[in-house]
Amino acid sequence: MKNLSLSQRISVYLFFVVCVSTFVMNSTFFIVLQNQSEDQFNLQTTEILSNINRYYQIPVWNLDYHGIITVTDTWLQTRSGVLAIRVTDEASNLIVQKTKENKLFDLLLKQPHTILKKEKITHDNRQHIGFVEVIFSNADIVEQNNFTYIKSILGSLIFAFILSLVSNHFLSLFLHRPLQNLISGTQAARNSNYTIRVPEDAVGEIGMLASEFNKTMNAIQDRDQRLLEHNNQLEEIIRLRTIELDKQRANMINSARLAALGEFSAGMSHEINNPLAVIIGKATILRTFVGKGLIAPEYEIHFIKITEMCDRISKIIKNLRAYARDGSNDPFDSFELNRFLSDIGELTRLKLDKKAINFRMQNHSSLLKIYGKEIPLSQVIINLINNSADAVENAMDKWVELTISDKDGHIVFSVKDSGQGIPEDVQKKMMTPFFTTKIIGKGTGLGLSISKGIIEEHKGELIYSIESGNTEFIVRLPIVTKA
Ligand SMILES: Nc1ncnc2c1ncn2[C@@H]1O[C@H](COP(=O)(O)OP(=O)(O)O)[C@@H](O)[C@H]1O
Ligand SMILES: [Mg+2]
Incomplete structure (x- = not known):
């Protein structure tokens, strides 16, 4: 029973x-x-x-x-x-x-x-x-x-x-089966399956119960859908806030880094410039000794070389002071393209020479001046060249190429290196702040994200492309003709 x-x-x-x-x-x-x-x-x-x-x-x-x-x-x-x-x-x-x-x-x-x-x-x-x-x-x-x-x-x-027997047949038709449907519906709902619906054709109160059950399932599904949408909205808000916060944090860290570097290079240039002035002075005196016949004339060439080298050192130091600082709050202004490029060449040469990387620069642009923030823009290009240098330093064939050209109302800086492209998973994330594949101490993951911000501030774009099998980053800036 x-x-x-x-x-x-x-x-x-x-x-x-x-x-x-x-x-x-x-x-x-x-x-x-x-x-x-x-x-x-x-x-x-x-x-x-x-x-x-x-x-x-x-x-x-x-x-x-x-x-x-x-x-x-x-x-x-x-x-x-x-x-x-x-x-x-x-x-x-x-x-x-x-x-x-x-x-x-x-x-x-x-x-x-x-x-x-x-x-x-x-x-x-x-x-x-x-x-x-x-x-x-x-x-x-x-x-x-x-x-x-x-x-x-x-x-x-x-x-x-x-x-x-007859009553059992009718009872099972009108009572047992609809109740069984309701039981399995309730069990499914307990296991979080709210898509379940029961037939509503049962007679009387059981039919009403089935219809109420279905309505409840509809209501639960509606509620779940709203919750899901709400969750998605919240997730999207959090994602956007996180990106914003990461950007702010990256900018702060970058500013702090540049400020420290600026302070350091200012101090260093002060310390180096004084002895450098003494060396230049002494070399000049020695050259006058040659004129007076006190020193054999074949030594003059060495004194000239010493003076030249000292000039170069002082130029590098000057550039370092100029570029190693936070220029994000500088105003937009026109600056000479050639000087901008030669300064970049000076500042990257040391690293490239040390790693024995062949560096080529080709300027096909007809522009003499560009309009923008010189220091941040130079940091973008230097950063791209440094990234290339890091990428190819252990390769057999090591070269980095900086090409400048004009195209469709834009000045285009292309930094290409002998690397064979960047894996897709790295590509997807490399522009986000703090993403790096380099070891701690070498990479900060700030370079590309900060560069992207700077270029966007100039209404331009920073894009990765792979051309003729080599890694290439392209900076496109709209040409602004300042009256
Ligand atoms: N020229 C390049 N070749 C290969 N990988 C690159 C190149 N430039 C950037 N990357 C990749 O992008 C990542 C992020 O670069 P970046 O934002 O400059 O940070 P970091 O240089 O500190 O790692 C690098 O760690 C590297 O994996
Ligand atoms: Mg970098």
Whole structure:
């Protein structure tokens, strides 16, 4: 019973209820029937007895044994309910006694469903001439009634069984299946599957429940969708804020770095310039000694070389001071392209020479001046050249090429190196702040992101391209003709 479904249980209960109620009804009916047939039996036997009595009046008065026996046999044979007849005289002396199938009279009396009825036999309705006693049996009727009772009980059982089968069919159609659908729907929802829907064709309250369930699932899905959208919006806001914060942090770090470098190179140039001035002074004095014939003339060339080298050192220091500082707040201004390029050449030569990298510079631009922030722009180009130098330093063939040209109203700086391009995953991230593939101490991951910011400030673009199999970065700046 425990494992039965609700509809099966109801069907089983129904079966028992129908069984019990039909049993009670049948039994009541049976008792009533039994009583009725008992009464009827009584009436019938009384009637039959008086009938029999009438047939005995004449033979008993005449003491006609033959006639008495004939009457007795006739009644015994023709009436199935008559089991035995005894005829006595008025003093109860036996005249004739006959039974069906020659059974003993007293034994027949003890059989169930038999009664003995006795009546006086009279002559001319007055004179008492004897007695007639008859044993009647209603076993046939009782048996028939019992049979009817068992038949109706069996019929009731079959009826109850069929009724419970039919009820089970309809209950499972209208109750079990829709409920089962709802149960599996609820289980799916518990496992976060809100796409589940249940059929709404069930009748009555279960149909309403199914429709409410579906509406609830719709509402949950709507809510989830809104939450997802909200989450995505939040994620996007966070992503944009993070990029912004990273940029700000990169700019701050870069400014701090440049400020420190500026301070350092200012101090250094001050320290170097003084002894440099002394060296230049002394070399000039020595050259005058050559003129005076105090020193052999073949030494003059060395003094000239010393002076030249000192000039170069002082120029480098001057450039270093000029470029190694945070120029982000400088105003836009026009500056000479040639000087800008030669200063870049000076500032990168040391690193390139040290790594034995071949550096070529080709200026095809017709411009004499550019408009922008000179220091930040020079930092962009220097940074690109330094990146190239880092990339090719261990290669067999090492070269870096800076080409300047004009195209479509833009001045284009191309920094190309002998590297074979940048892997795609690095390409995707290299412009974001703090992304570096270099070891700690060597790379900061600031170069390209800061450069991109500077170029965008100039309304230009910094793009990576791969041309003829070599790595190339291109800076395109719109040509601004300043009145
Ligand atoms: N010319 C180049 N060849 C190969 N890889 C490069 C080149 N320029 C930049 N990259 C890649 O881009 C990354 C980011 O460069 P950058 O922003 O200048 O930071 P950093 O030089 O400090 O690593 C480098 O670490 C390197 O992986
Ligand atoms: Mg770099």
